[in-house]
Amino acid sequence: MSSPAYAELVARLQRTHLFSTVGDLLGWDEQVNLPPGSADQRANQLALLAEMGHALSAEARNGELLRELETKPAPADGERVVVRQARRDYDRVTKLPAEFVREKAEHSSRAYHAWTAARAKNDFASYAPFLEKHLALAKREAGYLGKAAAPYDYFIDQNDPGLTGDAVGRLFAELKRELVPFVRSVLASPVKPPTGIFRGFPVDGQRLFLREVTERLGFDYRRGRIDVAVHPFCSGTGSDTRMTTRFTVDEPLDALFSSIHETGHGLYEQGLPVADAGTALGMHAGMGVHESQSRLWENQVARGRAFWKFFEPKFRAQFSAQTAALSSEDLYLAINAVVPTLIRVDADEVTYNLHIILRFELEKKLFSGELAVKDLPAAWREASRELVGLEPATDTEGVLQDVHWSGGAFGYFPSYCLGNMMAAQLWYAAQAALPQLEEDFARGDFSRLLGWLRTHVHAEGRRYDLLALVRKVTGEELSPRALLRYLRERYGTLYRV
Amino acid sequence: MSSPAYAELVARLQRTHLFSTVGDLLGWDEQVNLPPGSADQRANQLALLAEMGHALSAEARNGELLRELETKPAPADGERVVVRQARRDYDRVTKLPAEFVREKAEHSSRAYHAWTAARAKNDFASYAPFLEKHLALAKREAGYLGKAAAPYDYFIDQNDPGLTGDAVGRLFAELKRELVPFVRSVLASPVKPPTGIFRGFPVDGQRLFLREVTERLGFDYRRGRIDVAVHPFCSGTGSDTRMTTRFTVDEPLDALFSSIHETGHGLYEQGLPVADAGTALGMHAGMGVHESQSRLWENQVARGRAFWKFFEPKFRAQFSAQTAALSSEDLYLAINAVVPTLIRVDADEVTYNLHIILRFELEKKLFSGELAVKDLPAAWREASRELVGLEPATDTEGVLQDVHWSGGAFGYFPSYCLGNMMAAQLWYAAQAALPQLEEDFARGDFSRLLGWLRTHVHAEGRRYDLLALVRKVTGEELSPRALLRYLRERYGTLYRV
Numbered sequence: 001m002s003s004p005a006y007a008e009l010v011a012r013l014q015r016t017h018l019f020s021t022v023g024d025l026l027g028w029d030e031q032v033n034l035p036p037g038s039a040d041q042r043a044n045q046l047a048l049l050a051e052m053g054h055a056l057s058a059e060a061r062n063g064e065l066l067r068e069l070e071t072k073p074a075p076a077d078g079e080r081v082v083v084r085q086a087r088r089d090y091d092r093v094t095k096l097p098a099e100f101v102r103e104k105a106e107h108s109s110r111a112y113h114a115w116t117a118a119r120a121k122n123d124f125a126s127y128a129p130f131l132e133k134h135l136a137l138a139k140r141e142a143g144y145l146g147k148a149a150a151p152y153d154y155f156i157d158q159n160d161p162g163l164t165g166d167a168v169g170r171l172f173a174e175l176k177r178e179l180v181p182f183v184r185s186v187l188a189s190p191v192k193p194p195t196g197i198f199r200g201f202p203v204d205g206q207r208l209f210l211r212e213v214t215e216r217l218g219f220d221y222r223r224g225r226i227d228v229a230v231h232p233f234c235s236g237t238g239s240d241t242r243m244t245t246r247f248t249v250d251e252p253l254d255a256l257f258s259s260i261h262e263t264g265h266g267l268y269e270q271g272l273p274v275a276d277a278g279t280a281l282g283m284h285a286g287m288g289v290h291e292s293q294s295r296l297w298e299n300q301v302a303r304g305r306a307f308w309k310f311f312e313p314k315f316r317a318q319f320s321a322q323t324a325a326l327s328s329e330d331l332y333l334a335i336n337a338v339v340p341t342l343i344r345v346d347a348d349e350v351t352y353n354l355h356i357i358l359r360f361e362l363e364k365k366l367f368s369g370e371l372a373v374k375d376l377p378a379a380w381r382e383a384s385r386e387l388v389g390l391e392p393a394t395d396t397e398g399v400l401q402d403v404h405w406s407g408g409a410f411g412y413f414p415s416y417c418l419g420n421m422m423a424a425q426l427w428y429a430a431q432a433a434l435p436q437l438e439e440d441f442a443r444g445d446f447s448r449l450l451g452w453l454r455t456h457v458h459a460e461g462r463r464y465d466l467l468a469l470v471r472k473v474t475g476e477e478l479s480p481r482a483l484l485r486y487l488r489e490r491y492g493t494l495y496r497v
Numbered sequence: 498m499s500s501p502a503y504a505e506l507v508a509r510l511q512r513t514h515l516f517s518t519v520g521d522l523l524g525w526d527e528q529v530n531l532p533p534g535s536a537d538q539r540a541n542q543l544a545l546l547a548e549m550g551h552a553l554s555a556e557a558r559n560g561e562l563l564r565e566l567e568t569k570p571a572p573a574d575g576e577r578v579v580v581r582q583a584r585r586d587y588d589r590v591t592k593l594p595a596e597f598v599r600e601k602a603e604h605s606s607r608a609y610h611a612w613t614a615a616r617a618k619n620d621f622a623s624y625a626p627f628l629e630k631h632l633a634l635a636k637r638e639a640g641y642l643g644k645a646a647a648p649y650d651y652f653i654d655q656n657d658p659g660l661t662g663d664a665v666g667r668l669f670a671e672l673k674r675e676l677v678p679f680v681r682s683v684l685a686s687p688v689k690p691p692t693g694i695f696r697g698f699p700v701d702g703q704r705l706f707l708r709e710v711t712e713r714l715g716f717d718y719r720r721g722r723i724d725v726a727v728h729p730f731c732s733g734t735g736s737d738t739r740m741t742t743r744f745t746v747d748e749p750l751d752a753l754f755s756s757i758h759e760t761g762h763g764l765y766e767q768g769l770p771v772a773d774a775g776t777a778l779g780m781h782a783g784m785g786v787h788e789s790q791s792r793l794w795e796n797q798v799a800r801g802r803a804f805w806k807f808f809e810p811k812f813r814a815q816f817s818a819q820t821a822a823l824s825s826e827d828l829y830l831a832i833n834a835v836v837p838t839l840i841r842v843d844a845d846e847v848t849y850n851l852h853i854i855l856r857f858e859l860e861k862k863l864f865s866g867e868l869a870v871k872d873l874p875a876a877w878r879e880a881s882r883e884l885v886g887l888e889p890a891t892d893t894e895g896v897l898q899d900v901h902w903s904g905g906a907f908g909y910f911p912s913y914c915l916g917n918m919m920a921a922q923l924w925y926a927a928q929a930a931l932p933q934l935e936e937d938f939a940r941g942d943f944s945r946l947l948g949w950l951r952t953h954v955h956a957e958g959r960r961y962d963l964l965a966l967v968r969k970v971t972g973e974e975l976s977p978r979a980l981l982r983y984l985r986e987r988y989g990t991l992y993r994v
Contacts, residue, residue, distance in 0.1 A: 015545065022519060022542055025526065037719035038737035045519055048512065052549070222534035240535035 006079055009065040010279055013086060016056045017278030023049040024235050028242045031229040054101070057093040066090055078281055081463050085280035088161075095144045104137050108407045115406035124377050124395040127406075132373045134408045135366060152367035155411025159287040160418060162465035165364050168414045171421065172357045175480035180387065182487065182497075183351055186338050187389070189495040193337030194330045201252035201322055209318045210245070210256050213311060214263045217297060218450040219243075220270050232258040234265035234294075238274050241266045252319070253335060260302045264294035267450065271458025280462040287412065288466045291419025292426060293457070299349045299420075300427040300486065301449070303335050306441035336494055342390050342397045349420070350487055354387040356417035359402070363410055422470055424482035426457070429474040503576055506562040507776055510583060513553045514775025520546040521732050525739045528726040551598070554590040563587055575778055578960050582777035585658075592641045601634050605904045612903035621874050621892040624903075629870045631905045632863060649864035652908025656784040657915060659962035662861050665911045668918065669854045672977035677884065679984065679994075680848055683835050684886070686992040690834030691827045698749035698819055706815045707742070707753050710808060711760045714794060715947040716740075717767050729755040731762035731791075735771050738763045749816070750832060757799045761791035764947065768955025777959040784909065785963045788916025789923060790954070796846045796917075797924040797983065798946070800832050803938035833991055839887050839894045846917070847984055851884040853914035856899070860907055919967055921979035923954070926971040 002010075023046060030042050066087050074080040111130035118127035142151035153164045215221065224241035236242045243262040247255045268290060276282030284290050301307055312331065316323045323331075338348050344355040362379055365371035371379055380399040385391040392398030404412055431437050434448050441449075456473045470478045491497075499507075520543060527539050563584050571577040608627035615624035639648035650661045712718065721738035733739045740759040744752045765787060773779030781787050798804055809828065813820045820828075835845050841852040859876055862868035868876055877896040882888040889895030901909055928934050931945050938946075953970045967975045988994075 018538075018541055018545055019549075021538070022523065022546065025523065025542075026519065029522065029526065033722065035718065035720050035722055035737060037717070038721075041515075041518070041734075041736035044515055045522075048515055049519065052516075220534070221532065223532050224535075225530060225532055237538075239538035240532060 002075070002079065003069070005065050005068045006083075009062070009069065009086060010082065012059070012062055012065070013082075014278035016053065019049075019053055019056055021237055021240075023053060024237075025240075025242075028235045028244075031231070031233070032227045032242075032244060050105075054093060057089065062086070062090050063094065078463070081461075082279045082281060085283065085462055091145065095146075096141065097144070100137075100140065100144065104141070104408060107133055107137060111406045111408070112403070115400065115403065119396050119400040122394045122396045122400070124400060127400065128373050128376075131376075131405060134405065134410075135373070138367075138408060138410055152364055152411060156414065157411075159412050159415050160289075160466050161286055162467050163288075163414075163418070165367075165411075168360060168418070169364065171478065171480055172360055172414075172417065175353060175417070175421070175483065176357050176387070178480075178484050179350075179353060179487070182484070182492075183338070183340070183354065184389070185497040186350065186491055186495045187340065189497050191333070191495045193333045193339065197326055197330060197334060198252055199250055199322065201249050201319055203247040203249065205318050206247055206252050206255050209252075209315060210259045212314065213256065213302075214259055216444055217260065217263055217267065217301075217446050219263045219266050223270060224266055226259060226262075232262055234262040234269070236269065237277055238270045238272050239277070241269050257298055257302065261294045261298040264297035265290060267297065267453070268293040268458055271450075271454045272461055273459060276461060283462040285457075285460070285462045285464060285469055286466050287415035288418035288422060289457070289469060291415050292422035293419075293453070295349075295419050296423040296426055296453075300423060301441065301446070303349070303490070304438065304441065305332065306438035308332060308335070309442040310444040333494065336491065338491060338495065340388050340390055342384065342388070342392050343401055350491055351388060353417050353420060353483075356413050358383045358387050359413040360417075363405075363413065367410070418466065418478070421478060421480050421483045422466065424486040425470055425474045425476065425478070426453070427486060428482050499572070499576065500566070502562050502565045503580075506559070506566065506583060507579065509556070509559055509562070510579075511775035513550065516546075516550055516553055518734055518737070520550060521734075522737075522739075525732045525741075528728070528730070529724045529739075529741060547602075551590060551595075554586065559583070559587050560591065575960070578958075579776045579778060582780065582959055588642065592643075593638065594641070597634075597637065597641065601638070601905060604630055604634060608903045608905070609900070612897065612900065616893050616897040619891045619893045619897070621897060624897065625870050625873075628873075628902055631902065631907075632870070635864075635905060635907055649861055649908060653911065654908075656909050656912050657786075657963050658783055659964050660785075660911075660915070662864075662908075665857060665915070666861065668975065668977055669857055669911075669914065672850060672914070672918070672980065673854050673884070675977075675981050676847075676850060676984070679981070679989075680835070680837070680851065680886070682994040683847065683988055683992045684837065686994050688830070688992045690830045690836065694823055694827060694831060695749055696747055696819065698746050698816055700744040700746065702815050703744055703749050703752050706749075706812060707756045709811065710753065710799075711756055713941055714757065714760055714764065714798075714943050716760045716763050720767060721763055723756060723759075729759055731759040731766070733766065734774055735767045735769050736774070738766050754795055754799065758791045758795040761794035762787060764794065764950070765790040765955055768947075768951045769958055770956060773958060780959040782954075782957070782959045782961060782966055783963050784912035785915035785919060786954070786966060788912050789919035790916075790950070792846075792916050793920040793923055793950075797920060798938065798943070800846070801935065801938065801987070802829065803935035805829060805832070806939040807941040830991065833988065835988060835992070837885050837887055839881065839885070839889050840898055847988055848885060850914050850917060850980075853910050855880045855884050856910040857914075860902075860910065864907070915963065915975070918975060918977050918980045919963065921983040922967055922971045922973065922975070923950070924983060925979055 026042065026045055026049065030039075030046075034042055066083065069079075069083045070087070074083060107130070111127075111134060114127050114130045118124060138155065139148070139151045142148055142154035145154060147154035150164070153166075156163050156165055156168060211226070214226065219241075223239060224236070224243065226243045226245060228246055229244035230246065232243070232245050234241065234243045243259065243266050245255045245259045245262065268284060272284060273282045308331070312328060315331075336348075338350045340351050341347055344352065344359075347355055358380070361383060362371060362376065365379070366373065366376070377395050377399050380395075381391050384398060402413075404410075430449055430452050434440075434452055437449060440446065457469065460469065464472055467478050470476065523539065523542055523546065527536075527543075531539055563580065566576075566580045567584070571580060604627070608624075608631060611624050611627045615621060635652065636645070636648045639645055639651035642651060644651035647661070650663075653660050653662055653665060708723070711723065716738075720736060721733070721740065723740045723742060725743055726741035727743065729740075729742050731738065731740045740756065740763050742752045742756045742759065765781060769781060770779045805828070809825060812828075833845075835847045837848050838844055841849065841856075844852055855877070858880060859868060859873065862876070863870065863873070874892050874896050877892075878888050881895060899910075901907075927946055927949050931937075931949060934946060937943065954966065957966065961969055964975050967973070973979075
């Protein structure tokens with residue numbers, strides 16, 4: 001039986017969460033529906049909601065309840081998890097001075113505009129002071145939370161609780177050691193993915209096809225939607241999950257795979273315990289775990305032969321004229337094209353990891369002081385040449401390509417690659433637990449995999465952090481070995497290396 | 498120079514208003530986008546926003562500022578208007594006990610469900626207790642605001658400040674006296690509107706056509722949208738105006754005229770002073786005035802020959818096959834068909850007024866005690882026969898057809914007809930002020946009319962109530978005479994009576 005204090009805390013957390021879903025909806029609407037002349041009002045609405053949401057989270061009564069609940073042992077394991085996360089969140093909203101939060105928000109807005117201007121003009125120098133200030137703010141922020149000695153660890157932990165910069169560094173070093181030569185060998189293969197084979201795929205047909213795919217994967221459209229926006233994303237919660245995509249008539253795989261990626265995020269949100277929304281029991285387990293779900297469905301599942309055994313005939317039926325001259329092997333090679341690119345968001349799933357390692361290594365050095373902001377462009381070029389095998393001719397294609405740092409989002413990039421590692425580990429664990437899993441896919445049935453993820457990942461909420469969850473579900477520690485095995489099995493075979 | 502107290506009050510009103518626009522957006526999204534399984538979360542979000550919005554409106558500091566500002570004469574006329582409206586709103590949110598507000602909200606929800614069930618089963622008796630309780634709640638509400646002696650006047654005044662049940666009664670009696678015989682003569686005319694002449698108008702074509710029409714009328718799509726919903730409505734404010742419509746392939750005039758109607762509401766919202774949003778200076782002047790704007794554009798403008806001189810060729814170009822056999826006169830007669838119907842929302846602009854008079858007369862008697870709820874169906878049938886000339890065979894087509902009373906929305910129906918009266922008065926005033934106005938329309942130019950409305954109606958916000966605004970703009974008292982003149986000119990000529 002829960003104590004009155006626990007019940008009151010949970011009611012308060014749920015109320016705060018419900019309020020935050022209102023802001024999420026306005027953010028979605030801003031990307032999907034907002035008339036261009038209504039941007040000012042929307043900014044004012046979001047600022048007001050942020051202020052009121054902060055006030056709700058920071059109410060002193062929350063602190064009183066937490067102190068009361070922390071003084072006696074929790075009667076149940078779930079309560080301990082909920083109180084621990086609530087303490088984490090409460091400290092973050094109460095230990096950061098309001099003046100600091102305002103300063104960071106204002107600086108983020110200015111830095112974002114400075115970044116867009118610098119990117120357009122290939123002028124890193126004009127952006128450098130903004131990045132320097134963001135680093136200074138980041139160190140102050142870590143200090144307020146008692147992490148002045150290890151500010152980068154603080155940001156890693158914000159995205160993936162329990163991890164540190166050193167732990168990520170060891171994982172990435174191991175991955176890099178084998179991935180860099182593997183990519184070189186794939187690129188040296190005589191097998192080359194075809195180019196220019198997709199022309200004139202009508203948007204309506206693409207929409208119908210991806211709707212069928214995402215429904216079959218298990219996305220529940222009674223509790224969600226997909227719409228068009230400039231950037232694909234997934235927002236909302238399991239009660240109302242809103243995904244976006246974008247269509248290009250000559251790149252049908254772009255909308256399809258970005259939608260499957262967002263569907264992976266959406267399936268996770270829809271699988272979290274709705275009744276526990278607002279508490280750690282109904283909350284996703286961190287950015288890396290979230291990314292493991294999107295990547296597993298996008299890559300391990302939807303780039304595989306079994307998936308296409310079922311969907312290729314449907315794809316050809318929907319686009320008969322456009323695919324008449326296209327061989328099955330060329331389609332499969334196009335789906336699994338490995339082509340190095342300077343731009344992270346355009347990268348294939350093999351080389352993508354190298355882009356992340358690059359950013360992580362530079363970010364870590366920026367925080368340690370080993371690298372000065374003014375030296376970042378040169379360091380980027382060198383790392384890009386070594387890791388990706390390409391050197392950007394301009395900073396626009398190099399250090400200025402990503403939005404993240406302009407908003408002070410440090411320690412975020414690693415989650416993408418940690419998610420890839422976890423996805424591969426889940427992939428082999430699922431296959432071990434569910435014999436003949438890929439035969440399901442070839443029949444268009446993804447329910448056993450989804451059910452397994454529901455039970456072992458989604459239903460757990462934030463009971464476990466990334467490391468503990470991987471350990472619990474796979475019986476192994478988080479490591480890059482499964483990812484390397486998966487990449488070799490899929491791409492080594494396809495490219496005959 | 499404004500006092501600090503006035504500046505503080507305005508800042509608080511604007512903040513409360515901004516917060517209310519968030520709830521408006523969620524309401525719009527509920528009708529336009531909400532996945533069916535997400536209704537519970539949306540209800541919870543809206544309830545939370547209502548509670549928090551109420552708390553913002555009722556903050557004691559607002560009362561302190563109002564008392565301070567009321568003790569000294571306002572330095573400017575605008576301030577007096579703002580303080581007066583703020584007092585009105587503050588009293589309403591603070592004088593109604595929280596317990597009463599909750600009871601009314603809960604009863605409205607139950608009564609709404611009872612109404613939908615009763616309407617489906619043609620079972621007024623099952624709904625009667627809910628309506629009785631709504632009447633009792635309404636009288637209690639009027640009592641809390643010091644209007645126990647005249648509860649119906651209180652509700653009329655909520656929708657159209659300054660009006661009373663008796664004043665409306667006199668206007669409607671005068672209208673009825675001439676309108677009932679006029680409708681009889683139109684119906685006796687040998688000129689009959691054609692039926693079944695519209696078949697297979699594709700939705701995409703309808704969408705393009707109404708977009709062109711509404712843009713030409715002046716709706717600013719940089720600050721607004723139109724989407725599809727079950728019921729047409731216009732929500733939001735001038736900063737972000739969201740209209741809806743619905744499409745039926747065999748009824749192209751339905752989407753078109755409902756969109757023009759909502760455009761009239763939207764043009765009003767877009768014309769209110771945005772910088773004064775949240776205060777009386779940026780607020781619409783009441784439901785009747787709002788309706789005068791929608792009706793003026795829908796009826797006086799868009800059902801007229803000059804409008805169609807410009808748009809008929811475009812309509813035929815968009816729907817060439819569908820209109821090939823349609824004569825211009827049949828099109829114009831269909832646009833101005835007078836066909837009595839039992840259902841208010843399906844009524845033409847001539848007989849529509851009779852539906853309103855019917856509801857007003859019954860509503861007034863319910864409040865005075867002259868009519869008991871149990872006797873309402875019989876009274877409805879009798880009034881319908883006398884006024885509309887048709888007697889409903891079922892209560893579903895009679896007393897159960899409208900949603901309003903199930904939500905306790907009394908005193909609301911009259912606004913529709915008051916709006917029609919005002920629209921006709923504005924119509925003649927605009928023509929007097931703007932020579933050859935209809936020649937503009939025939940060229941597709943509506944800017945002079947819109948500009949005139951912007952100056953004389955929209956820009957005034959809530960400086961004047963309906964009666965004062967009509968007096969100021971037209972130099973005459975509100976009366977049904979202009980409406981009767983307009984109906985005779987347009988329909989008397991067309992039907993040769």
